[in-house]
Structure formats: C-alpha cells, structure tokens
Amino acid sequence: MKALYFAWVRERIGLAEEEIAPPREVVTVRELIEWLSARDEGYAAAFANPATIRAALDKTHAGPDAPIGAAREIAFFPPMTGG
Amino acid sequence: MKALYFAWVRERIGLAEEEIAPPREVVTVRELIEWLSARDEGYAAAFANPATIRAALDKTHAGPDAPIGAAREIAFFPPMTGG
Amino acid sequence: MAPQPTPAVRVQAEDFDLGREQALLTRGRRDIGALVSFLGLCRDEDGALEALELEHYPGMAEAEIRRVADEALERWPLQGLTVIHRFGRIQPGEQIVLVLAAARHRADAFAAAAFLMDFLKTRAPFWKKERRADGASGDWVSAKSEDEAAADRWR
Amino acid sequence: MAPQPTPAVRVQAEDFDLGREQALLTRGRRDIGALVSFLGLCRDEDGALEALELEHYPGMAEAEIRRVADEALERWPLQGLTVIHRFGRIQPGEQIVLVLAAARHRADAFAAAAFLMDFLKTRAPFWKKERRADGASGDWVSAKSEDEAAADRWR
Numbered sequence: 001m002k003a004l005y006f007a008w009v010r011e012r013i014g015l016a017e018e019e020i021a022p023p024r025e026v027v028t029v030r031e032l033i034e035w036l037s038a039r040d041e042g043y044a045a046a047f048a049n050p051a052t053i054r055a056a057l058d059k060t061h062a063g064p065d066a067p068i069g070a071a072r073e074i075a076f077f078p079p080m081t082g083g
Numbered sequence: 084m085k086a087l088y089f090a091w092v093r094e095r096i097g098l099a100e101e102e103i104a105p106p107r108e109v110v111t112v113r114e115l116i117e118w119l120s121a122r123d124e125g126y127a128a129a130f131a132n133p134a135t136i137r138a139a140l141d142k143t144h145a146g147p148d149a150p151i152g153a154a155r156e157i158a159f160f161p162p163m164t165g166g
Numbered sequence: 167m168a169p170q171p172t173p174a175v176r177v178q179a180e181d182f183d184l185g186r187e188q189a190l191l192t193r194g195r196r197d198i199g200a201l202v203s204f205l206g207l208c209r210d211e212d213g214a215l216e217a218l219e220l221e222h223y224p225g226m227a228e229a230e231i232r233r234v235a236d237e238a239l240e241r242w243p244l245q246g247l248t249v250i251h252r253f254g255r256i257q258p259g260e261q262i263v264l265v266l267a268a269a270r271h272r273a274d275a276f277a278a279a280a281f282l283m284d285f286l287k288t289r290a291p292f293w294k295k296e297r298r299a300d301g302a303s304g305d306w307v308s309a310k311s312e313d314e315a316a317a318d319r320w321r
Numbered sequence: 322m323a324p325q326p327t328p329a330v331r332v333q334a335e336d337f338d339l340g341r342e343q344a345l346l347t348r349g350r351r352d353i354g355a356l357v358s359f360l361g362l363c364r365d366e367d368g369a370l371e372a373l374e375l376e377h378y379p380g381m382a383e384a385e386i387r388r389v390a391d392e393a394l395e396r397w398p399l400q401g402l403t404v405i406h407r408f409g410r411i412q413p414g415e416q417i418v419l420v421l422a423a424a425r426h427r428a429d430a431f432a433a434a435a436f437l438m439d440f441l442k443t444r445a446p447f448w449k450k451e452r453r454a455d456g457a458s459g460d461w462v463s464a465k466s467e468d469e470a471a472a473d474r475w476r
Contacts, residue, residue, distance in 0.1 A: 089223055142226035142230075158291075160223070161309070163288060163292060163309065165220070165222070166292070
C-alpha cells in the first residue's frame with residue numbers, strides 16, 4: 001500500500017510518500033503506526049505522540065482503531081490547520 | 084412641531100408631513116396619537132390599532148409613554164420591514 | 167487595542183458592488199483575518215412579485231443604522247464595518263442590503279454581521295410595499311414576529 | 322422542494338475573486354434572498370509573519386470539503402454553495418479561503434457558512450507553516466482547541 005506523510009510528519013520521516021508492506025498481523029491504523037515507529041528514529045519522532053497524529057484511509061478520515069483492510073492508500077498528518 | 088407619516092400611516096392620513104400644534108395637555112406620544120386620531124376618519128384609521136404604530140422623536144425611536152418635550156419632529160410609522 | 171474603526175453607512179437608491187466594498191474595506195490591510203458579508207436580495211416569490219417599493223425615513227435611516235453599527239463595535243473587536251441599504255423601486259434579483267464585518271477572528275465577524283442584520287430588520291426605518299406581477303395593487307409587507315425574536319436573542 | 326444545488330468546490334494555488342464568485346452564484350436567479358460570504362485572509366501577526374506555506378493533501382482536500390458541503394446541504398435549505406481554498410505560499414493581506422452560502426432566508430445562509438468554516442478548520446487536510454519576517458525558520462501552526470470546540474457545537 002502507499003503511505004503518504006504531510007506537514008511535520010513528512011519532515012520528521014523525511015519522505016512525502018513510500019510503498020509499505022506491513023505484515024498480516026498489522027490490522028488497525030494504531031498497529032500500523034506502531035509498526036512504522038519501530039523502523040528508525042525519524043519514524044519514532046514522527047509518531048512519538050499518537051494523540052497528535054491523524055490518519056486517512058483512501059482519502060477518508062480514519063480513527064486509530066479503524067482496520068486498514070484493503071485500503072490502497074494511508075496518510076498520516078498532524079491536526080489540520082486550514083481555513 | 085413637524086409631524087411625518089410613513090408607509091400605510093401616510094397612506095391612510097393622506098399626508099407625508101404637516102405642521103401640528105398640539106395643546107399643552109398633550110404630553111406623551113400616546114396622547115399625541117389620541118389627539119391626532121380625533122381629527123378625522125383618515126387619522127382614526129391610521130391610528131386604530133396603536134400596537135402597530137411606532138414613533139420617533141427627532142429621528143430616535145420613542146415609546147408611547149415618551150414625553151414629546153421640545154422635539155421639533157415626530158414621525159409615525161408601522162413596524163419596520165427593511166433589511 | 168487598535169482604535170475603533172469608523173463604520174461606513176450609506177442609504178441610497180443606487181445599486182452597490184460587493185467586490186468594490188470588500189476592496190475598500192481590506193485594501194492595504196494586513197491585519198484582517200476574517201471578512202463576513204451579508205447580501206440581501208429581492209426574491210420574486212415564485213413569480214408573484216414584480217417589484218418592491220422601499221420607503222425610508224431620510225436622516226433617521228442613516229442615524230439608526232449608525233447606532234446599531236456603533237453597538238456592534240462595542241460588542242465585538244471589529245476592524246471594519248460597512249452597511250449599505252437601498253431605497254426606491256427594487257426588482258427581483260436585485261440587491262437590497264449589504265453588511266460587511268471585518269475582524270481578526272471569524273467568530274466576531276460572523277456574530278457582528280448577524281447582529282447587524284437582526285437589528286436592521288427591526289429598528290431601521292424602512293418599509294417594503296409589494297408590486298404584484300398580476301397587476302393587483304400590492305400590500306405593505308408585514309413585520310415578522312420571527313424578526314423580533316431574532317433581535318431579542320442578542321439582549 | 323427545489324432540487325439540492327451542486328456545491329462548487331475548488332482547491333487551487335491561484336487567488337480568487339469574491340465579486341466574480343457572487344456573480345456566478347446569483348446570476349439570473351430571482352429566488353435567492355440571502356447570500357452570506359466568509360473570506361479568510363492571511364494576517365501579518367503585527368509584522369512578525371512574512372508568509373504562510375499552505376500544504377494540502379491533493380484529492381482528499383476536495384473530497385473532504387465536498388463531504389462537509391453535502392452535510393451543510395442536508396442541514397439547511399440552501400440554493401447555492403461555493404467553497405474555495407488555496408494552497409501554496411500566501412502573503413499577509415492575501416486571501417486564503419472563501420465560503421459563499423445562498424438561501425431564501427438569512428438564518429440558513431449564516432448558519433451554513435459558519436458551519437462550513439468550523440468544519441473546514443478541523444477536517445479539511447490543510448496545514449499552515451509560518452515563514453517569519455525575522456528570517457528565523459518558522460513553525461507549523463498548531464491546531465487550536467477553540468476550533469475543535471467550534472466544530473463540536475454543531476453535533
């Protein structure tokens with residue numbers, strides 16, 4: 001699946017997007033965050049405070065307990081500050 | 084003093100404005116309405132339902148108990164429907 | 167605190183232009199965060215209305231709008247305020263009234279514009295007479311109790 | 322009941338023009354009674370801000386605004402709705418966001434415009450980074466708890 005990162009999540013990870021292939025036991029958004037956090041310091045820093053992380057599955061907001069399912073795209077970003 | 088009439092108050096009285104000289108015992112807006120109502124059928128029709136009459140003294144809203152005092156201009160009109 | 171702005175109040179027969187009024191209020195400004203406008207238009211009432219005749223009390227109309235505008239400036243920290251109200255013959259689709267409220271934050275601009283409209287409806291000396299499309303002589307528009315209620319919610 | 326209008330939603334780098342958008346929404350219409358606009362502008366924070374960099378999530382930004390717009394159309398009887406949100410570099414005094422809501426009655430237009438803004442703030446995927454006038458590298462703007470509270474009042 002494609003992972004997208006925005007704003008300071010993008011800056012800390014150092015990537016705007018990448019292909020990821022989480023193992024089968026990663027079921028929810030929360031578990032995907034934990035799996036990514038274990039990769040290196042950049043990911044760990046990006047996801048250090050899960051309360052400030054928002055996610056979207058196929059361009060729709062998704063909470064931490066949402067199952068990733070067959071989504072083709074997941075995005076991680078800080079709380080929105082548009083408008 | 085000058086009396087001004089607007090909207091259907093003006094139409095019923097048949098005048099947009101006139102000079103009036105109420106006697107000394109006419110003190111309040113309400114008393115002036117009563118004094119005018121006694122003039123003829125047009126005035127009586129205009130002021131038949133005092134609840135629907137609004138007044139202004141020198142271009143400031145005034146309630147029925149407001150004293151006319153030294154106002155140089157009094158206006159009578161229906162509830163406002165601008166905006 | 168910045169000094170209170172002077173409201174721009176106009177009562178006129180001529181039409182007005184929202185884009186122009188926006189430009190006048192914001193030109194050269196870098197401190198305005200939110201601009202809320204309300205534009206009131208003449209509806210044709212599903213074809214029944216040919217035109218509105220808007221009568222007003224010259225002098226008092228401006229004075230009363232100015233009083234309401236000053237009250238809005240005391241209630242909310244505004245950076246600019248424009249109110250334009252037309253009189254005379256107005257046809258369906260034409261503009262009747264414009265309120266523009268500028269503030270640093272959106273809640274203040276929204277509240278001030280809504281407040282202005284609620285009070286203009288019940289306090290500004292304007293009266294609408296309908297000219298009907300079927301040629302019948304129209305009636306004076308009645309004041310709505312919901313407009314009184316809308317104004318009361320600010321007390 | 323008239324059919325629900327299709328909201329006009331645009332996410333773009335280019336500036337927009339309030340007067341033009343008003344004309345597009347009202348042209349040829351004789352049934353609109355009230356048009357409320359909200360215009361969000363970039364403030365210079367008393368000279369501290371040189372520019373905002375607005376990052377967005379292409380595709381989701383449009384989709385999310387459209388979802389909020391559809392929700393507004395279900396809540397209020399609207400006759401037209403336009404939402405424009407810019408991205409990229411925006412300098413103080415420049416326009417960021419526009420919401421236009423048209424309805425027969427003013428309360429619906431006011432409520433829909435305020436609702437749209439409250440939800441755009443908390444749901445539309447845009448992020449502001451400040452470029453500071455003193456040359457220091459700026460920060461990402463933090464989400465405000467008052468914006469969350471503003472959105473919560475519609476639940």
